Amino acid sequence: MKNKIFLYLFVFSALLALYQFVAGNKMQDALNAKNVDVDRLHAEVESLNDSLLKAQLQVLDMQYFTLENNDDALAYYDHLNLENPSRYIEDKLLETNEKSGDNPLVPYEGMESDFKINKIKVLNHKWILADFSDGKYWGDLIIKYELKDDLSVDFTLLDHLLYARSN
Structure with missing residues (x-):
């Protein structure tokens, strides 16, 4: 057991x-x-x-080539007391679209409709890159600008490019 x-x-x-x-x-x-x-x-x-x-x-x-990140360029506008100089300049440039017909800064006649500026990049205190289009055709602009003490802005077209449309 x-x-x-x-x-x-x-x-x-x-x-x-x-x-x-x-x-x-x-x-x-x-x-x-x-x-x-x-x-x-x-x-x-x-x-x-x-x-x-x-x-x-x-x-x-x-963001390297932007007015907002360029302290030296922003120093040009210190005396104007603008909260956002870049936005102010963009708005002034977009106001040129309000005229009937093609935007006066675009040196081409619209083919489908009027050429208008769409996108804007303020590079510094002197230059702008802009995109324009008529809905089918598009191009780019290099614009010189001057923001004056009375807050008016003069725009001068430096160079332009219209892209060839490929089907």
């Missing part, structure tokens, strides 16, 4: 050890899977951080 008790105890202990071994392996596999997921998420976060850094550098690069 004593041998049977030891045999039962040994079999029970072996089953308990086997259960603990299998459960421990499953737990270890689950932890490893979670670690793999964490490593994958960490790699994704690093990739997103790199993408964000590249996007920030591109934005800074695009």
